[in-house]
């Protein structure tokens with residue numbers, strides 16, 4: 001019997017089919033099916049195989065000790081975002097655009113950890129020389145930090161078994177291949193195999209592991225969703241080209257809360273943590289300019305004040321332009337429609353540009369209100385008072401809806417001197433700094449009428 005069979009695997013969702021077609025019938029994406037060879041031997045169960053049985057335990061009898069021993073990455077805000085450092089045996093996937101600084105961050109972390117523990121940094125993307133040059137530049141040349149330039153999974157596994165490191169970096173999963181699978185490195189089967197095997201090894205030997213994952217041009221992690229399911233934690237590293245800020249967001253974490261973030265600044269000597277992101281993002285805020293509103297953003301316990309900007313100008317085109325940087329274009333269109341309907345702000349002959357300053361990408365609904373106010377401010381050419389901050393979701397009937405983490409947001413805004421905070425009316429916190437609004441109309445009245453602070 002033939003040992004290998006050819007299947008066509010969707011590179012987006014991982015579904016496999018016996019024949020090729022232009023569209024994946026599982027996820028609906030076009031041109032994502034790629035031919036891959038599967039070794040049949042591996043997938044058939046032999047009869048008479050010896051099995052082992054581990055007795056299940058009552059949950060109350062499960063031992064807690066050691067399982068959550070955490071290793072510090074040597075970067076305070078990263079430890080905090082991960083829930084207190086990386087757990088022994090934890091497998092973390094870090095993704096981000098090319099050149100954003102993934103390898104730099106991981107080399108810094110590897111170097112910090114190597115002060116006390118043995119670390120193995122495996123690179124499939126660069127030569128050991130290239131890593132050395134980066135190490136020299138950022139001051140990461142510890143003797144306990146072993147570098148290995150290798151792309152073969154089996155060689156990597158035997159190196160890990162021989163060296164017994166306590167921390168591994170794998171840069172990147174898409175460049176590593178297993179010789180047991182015929183398809184090319186980076187294909188779904190390979191990514192699945194490599195991440196699966198490395199995770200298995202990390203768990204059995206209790207090695208903390210950070211894996212780099214490349215992203216597709218749409219910005220999602222290359223390879224199937226299954227990769228995100230296999231690992232314990234997923235963090236995304238993002239920032240704007242040409243800017244030094246880098247934001248690390250925790251997307252998933254089996255050992256802590258998701259939604260946490262850490263902010264860095266890219267310097268010659270590597271990434272430097274920004275201990276106070278709010279003041280960092282506010283440092284270049286223009287004074288007395290229309291179209292700028294401060295938004296206390298958070299998806300976890302740590303809020304950050306960011307500036308939302310809008311520019312409304314007369315269009316020279318038949319169809320006015322809508323541009324969104326750092327936010328969803330659909331969201332911008334909806335907010336524009338709401339402003340036209342409930343705010344009498346007519347934008348049919350205006351171009352509307354919007355931006356989150358600092359390269360942050362924000363998808364949370366609480367952005368609606370500051371975005372709407374920034375657009376209105378630019379439309380009226382009336383600056384919003386510098387002590388105003390705002391957050392809240394806007395419903396399609398113009399109502400302002402409550403959002404998560406209200407208390408955290410208010411606290412952060414007040415800490416930075418914002419004492420006119422426009423919030424949803426349902427906010428059950430009593431504070432003289434709060435201006436509660438029920439509808440977008442009320443919120444617009446507030447920014448129109450508030451006396452500008454000197």
Ligand SMILES: Nc1ncnc2c1ncn2[C@@H]1O[C@H](COP(=O)(O)OP(=O)(O)OP(=O)(O)O)[C@@H](O)[C@H]1O
Pocket residue numbers: 096097098099100101102103104105125137266267268269
């Ligand atoms: N000599 C230098 N001085 C300052 N910054 C540098 C220097 N060399 C590189 N960088 C910065 O480091 C970035 C590259 O970082 P790094 O190689 O860690 O990115 P990466 O996310 O691993 O990229 P890739 O996906 O291509 O592997 C560059 O975009 C640049 O901002």
Ligand SMILES: [Mg+2]
Pocket residue numbers: 102103104125171
């Ligand atoms: Mg890299």
